[in-house]
Amino acid sequence: MENEDLITKLLSWYHVFKRDLPWRKTSDPYEIWLSEIILQQTRVAQGLPYFERFIEAYPKIEDLANAAQEDVLRHWQGLGYYSRARNLHACAQFIVQELRGNFPKTYKELLKLPGVGPYTAAAIASFAYNEKVPAIDGNVMRVLSRLFGIRSDVKVPKNQRTYFELGLSIMPADRAGVFNQAMMEFGALHCTPANPGCRECPVQSGCFAFEHNLQGELPVRSKAKKVKNRYFNYIVFFQDENLYLNARGPNDIWQGLYDFYLVETKEAGTPELIEKDPVVRHVMNKGGILESVSATRKHLLSHQRIQATFFVIELKEEHLSKTLFNAGLQEFSKEKVEKLPKPVLIDNFLKDLTVC
Template sequence: MNFSNLLISWYLENKRDLPWRNTTDPYHIWLSEIMLQQTRVAQGLPYFFAFTGSFSTVHDLAKADEEKVLKLWQGLGYYSRARNLHGTAKYISEVLNGEFPDNYKDLLKLKGVGEYTAAAIASFSFNECVPVVDGNVYRVLSRYFAIETDIASGGAKKEFTALASELIDKERPALFNQAIMEFGALQCVPKNPNCKDCPLNNSCLALAKNKVNELPVKLKKTKISNRHLNYILVVDQNNNSIINKRTQKGIWHNLYEFPVIETENKSDLKEIESKIEEMFPKASSVKLIEHEETIHKLSHQHLHINFWKATVNTVLEKGISHQELLILPVPIVLHNFIERNPY
């Protein structure tokens, strides 16, 4: 049995029953692939059901209000994925009459669809013989063949894609792609894989060389920046608050948030109180709501967040209630705070 047959045999016995594996509908496969970028299957599954329940076709998604799309996406992070998803749905619905491109080359032209996603849709929906190369595939191939190429280097993708192209089952490309991805997710896991019961252990070079835990090689470290955010819950006489839409580019674009004060370092109480009183001179009281700082970790930055309450003895012009606030799309860290702290 060769590499491809061993993988497929393992997959047919061990695969998870996932909804997007029971269809060749490119809409469902596209949704799942966009959602599962940088997201675990267990986390992404409820979102998949929510989206397919609310938007059963690409036309439904195209016609949806962006705020509803962002609200359903809330908690998945990387919100540019949701905005690209919505924009691409409009393009497919309005320009392509609801028909997805049926080949890898044309799928790549869709906004938000990269090489991996295009390969997944092309093979799973249209059985095109093109390999998928994601983190799981890097790991399986680098270990099995003891490849010490830095996967963060410029030429890594080309090298691993070429290898995967040689190995792919030409008659069953969709099955092979699903198999190698699932093998990396369940068997050849990042830490402490169960090599003893691995069907490839007799021919795995990393195991033979005792290098399983050293592969794949990834030398480039992501630089993490720290930001300090102070969110202000302003509450008026009607028990309403205010919230603003983020229109600037960057994280959380088009999501809503409370008024915020960003500082270079963690600020003391007097400094923040003074700044809040400058922003809201009619505030009768200012207090820190939660004494323990919330740390929200994103891929390239860690957000150190404090929440403050400013009570004003007036009626806010655009004040909204707690219930109205819960309907709006907000960053998940703010959503969790709002649920913890009804006002």
């Protein structure tokens, strides 16, 4: 199939079948950037309400830059991959403080922003400024691999260059933005991982995978990383109406979010096992009462399966606060806990908590 023919067919398909999404109706780089960060590793249906929530809370980049990080994390709550929210905030601050609120206008300059990789830079440069640079995400790699019979493993980062060069070679200079949109949408809706719509495909006649019946084998993907099991035993210390939580530190999941005192074990925790922890043992020796132990709650992340059990312990002595404070915990009223950014696992548990 001639290149111009391929472009015409893909663009025609796009104009008929594209979804009506708010970030497609703007050339504002702030809104495009926001939508792209939210949509990384996230389905459109899940990301859309978050996009609307962010635009409402932070209509301009200055609003986002000036917000407290806790506030940004709170708006992000439930979307996962929280480093994206922290990078989003850091990037907004960088643009406002270092670039006087002006978004960079070229692919090369956009790549210098914190948290902005080749895909996001290409999406902003092409959608907002029509720069001829291909936005290569998983959907686009799948379409290119099948159309042209490319066997480069899409899971190997250095192979992105192969797909980038191929994408660049077929994209029209005068319709760069809409062509990128069309390729992404075609991969998301039509040339899907399982059961692609080959029978009614507008580019079927030039498709290598269709011709050789290789749709199931292309693109080549190396095996996903093994999922690791982790056992989280959350100790829910409470006294009267107050709960004790701490902000999670770096080098693990959920940095900056709040959770309860955590005792991680190699197997599912029991009351005997968690009492081996010095803080828990101290609290129990000083009159703490184990009110309840929850059923195990499973929480799946991209490469981790969290099995969480909640041990609810009532504190009886005032001076225990010092022990908990030394363990990094802070005391919060129930109302204040509601406003803290928290992992969904914690948020869901709190909805069922009746003791305080």
